Amino acid sequence: MRQYIALILVGIYLMSCSAKKEVEVVPAVPEKAPEVAELSKPTNNSVCLVGGNTRADEVQFTWVPAAGATSYDLKITNLKTNTTETKSFPTSPATVTLATGLPYEWQIVSKSVKTAMTASSAKWKFYLTGAGEVSYAPFPASLTFPASGQQVSAASGQLKLTWSGSDPDTGNSLLSYEVFVDTDIAKVRNREVAAQKTKSETLTIPVKSGGTYFWMVKTSDATSTSYSAVYGFRVN
Template sequence: MIRYSIILVFCFFMISCGSAPSEAPTPVTPAQPEKAPDAVELSKPLNNTTCLEAVNTNQVQLTWTPVTSATSYEIKITNLKTNVTETKAATTSPALISLVAGETYAWSVVSKSTKTSLTATSPVWKFFFAGTGESSLAPNPAQLLSPASGESVDAVSGQIKLSWKATDADTPFESLTYEVYVGEDFAKVALGEVPKIKSTSSTISVPVQSGKIYYWMVKTMDSKSASYSSVNGFRVN
């Protein structure tokens, strides 16, 4: 009996002196995903306008609204006649860019941050750089009439008709000529990177496919200069 009592006491002692229960592992907080800086809003030159404000004859001032999440910026400006794009670094707005007078340009601003490799890009704007004393050279940007932006249209024999209105203060309407850009990629249309359709009238018909979305833009030209319309989109039923 005494032997059994000793064995029970010994077992109780072994259980009491066992190792302490291990602590639960500390949960690992997942790393927060990188966040790109905000895209800026462009200010001047206004979209689809003639820029008359030149600094030192051949420089234009590009202005945008800075964002606190960006530490620097990158300006992308494309000469739409030569299709050459230049990239300029900037720490803040405004920035002075040397340009060739009498040409049309597209520009955008990329927001960058030292905290991340991600970036954000503003919308693409276009302007005609008239330079000093050439305020009457550029035609007014064409007003796109049909199809209206966002409209759904029915094709006739696989084609739809595009129509627009253009004016020029110093050139008769009949003397204006046009280049029409149509495609399924908004950015390529806006930068004139799709095949152009030449026209001497303000109405043309273009081939389309049912169920697709198309974008279009019109370049209006007189004997000396040109202007670009906004980019409209439409869906084919």
């Protein structure tokens, strides 16, 4: 009997030794994206004055450092050519050489070595003036709806286009607009369609279901004009 009990105890011991211990898995805390940077200078819709260099000059960009960010991408868009240049900096400020006599848009993207997530700031516009300039063209209009490549639904075959304009001289009060819309992008880009004039920053147009449309806005003040990028959209 004692031998039988001993064998049972040994079996229980061996089973307990061979059993796998459960390992408690602690989930990793996901890294957070850095905060959005707050832009400082050049201020929005402003004119940056430079010295006697009429070809290029240095512009200092400043922003409030964002929590969690270890570096920043400075994105500068030439609003006349609609081309964007991106430069990386460890912190604010950042100095970049730009051609004068042109409108620009800038934005800061906060980045971190701890995560692939980023955070993008607002976009601000400024005009970099050269020597002798006293009057400046309005900024190209920012097309807000429909966005480029967006699919939209139209109510009763009507769609409201919206955009925003600004001028470094007069603000918005003296601006007027001409809107070019067509199903042919080349006709819009070359302004080969009749423009629809308006003082507001909206225009309702007729559209057809399944159609693809392209649009562009010309902005004018008392002395000069500018043209937006060409956006395309599809109607459901």
